[in-house]
Amino acid sequence: QVTLKESGPVLVKPTETLTLTCTVSGFSLTNGRESVSWIRQPPGKALEWLAHIFANDGKSYSASLKSRLTISKDTSKSQVVLTMTNMDPVDTGTYYCAHYVVDAILGHYYMDVWGKGTSVTVS
Amino acid sequence: SSELTQDPAVSVALGQTVRITCQGDSLGRYYANWYQQKPGQAPVLVIYGKINRPSGIPDRFSGSSSGNKASLTITGAQAEDEADYYCNSRDYSGNYLVFGGGTKLTVL
Numbered sequence: 001q002v003t004l005k006e007s008g009p010v011l012v013k014p015t016e017t018l019t020l021t022c023t024v025s026g027f028s029l030t031n032g033r034e035s036v037s038w039i040r041q042p043p044g045k046a047l048e049w050l051a052h053i054f055a056n057d058g059k060s061y062s063a064s065l066k067s068r069l070t071i072s073k074d075t076s077k078s079q080v081v082l083t084m085t086n087m088d089p090v091d092t093g094t095y096y097c098a099h100y101v102v103d104a105i106l107g108h109y110y111m112d113v114w115g116k117g118t119s120v121t122v123s
Numbered sequence: 124s125s126e127l128t129q130d131p132a133v134s135v136a137l138g139q140t141v142r143i144t145c146q147g148d149s150l151g152r153y154y155a156n157w158y159q160q161k162p163g164q165a166p167v168l169v170i171y172g173k174i175n176r177p178s179g180i181p182d183r184f185s186g187s188s189s190g191n192k193a194s195l196t197i198t199g200a201q202a203e204d205e206a207d208y209y210c211n212s213r214d215y216s217g218n219y220l221v222f223g224g225g226t227k228l229t230v231l
Binding site for chain 1: 153154156158160165166167168171172175177209211212213218219220221222223224225
């Protein structure tokens with residue numbers, strides 16, 4: 001059974017760096033068809049994809065936030081870490097990590113299991 | 124701004140059929156996925172790869188697409204289907220993921 005759990009600070013100050021950890025189980029961070037994505041959601045607003053990291057350590061970032069984001073993984077701990085620099089009150093919201101399945105042959109790219117999310121307030 | 128466009132709100136009478144749409148250039152290249160999100164909960168995948176339903180998702184949920192538009196249809200909407208629905212796909216370049224702005228479904 002695939003599960004993901006986000007952890008990190010509840011409150012950060014403007015200009016600080018946010019570090020979030022996603023601890024996964026039920027799948028391997030070294031499996032080529034599986035990946036972890038980070039998504040966020042400001043209060044009352046839409047989902048926004050942030051980044052993902054693949055088994056081969058390939059990474060992809062949201063174009064609008066690329067300069068502020070870094071994603072990495074520690075396979076020995078089954079963890080994926082996302083850092084976001086220069087936090088601002090507009091970055092307040094719930095941050096989710098999700099299991100991202102890549103099936104290039106069928107053309108399927110989807111997030112099938114999500115963590116419960118962690119709420120971050122910037123103030 | 125989102126590269127995938129959804130109607131902000133849709134309503135349906137209990138037991139009737141409703142279609143939620145998502146439009147974007149990338150949908151002519153890549154399949155759409157659909158997520159259901161209820162208040163205070165994480166999103167749940169209901170349709171992936173345009174038409175596929177994960178196990179546990181009722182068969183009243185179905186997906187389709189034509190050209191640059193993807194649709195999620197709920198046939199015989201139930202009260203528990205009231206939620207926000209988001210479409211998602213890759214962007215046109217294939218380098219990023221994008222979400223639609225979401226559609227709030229009200230079941231009357």
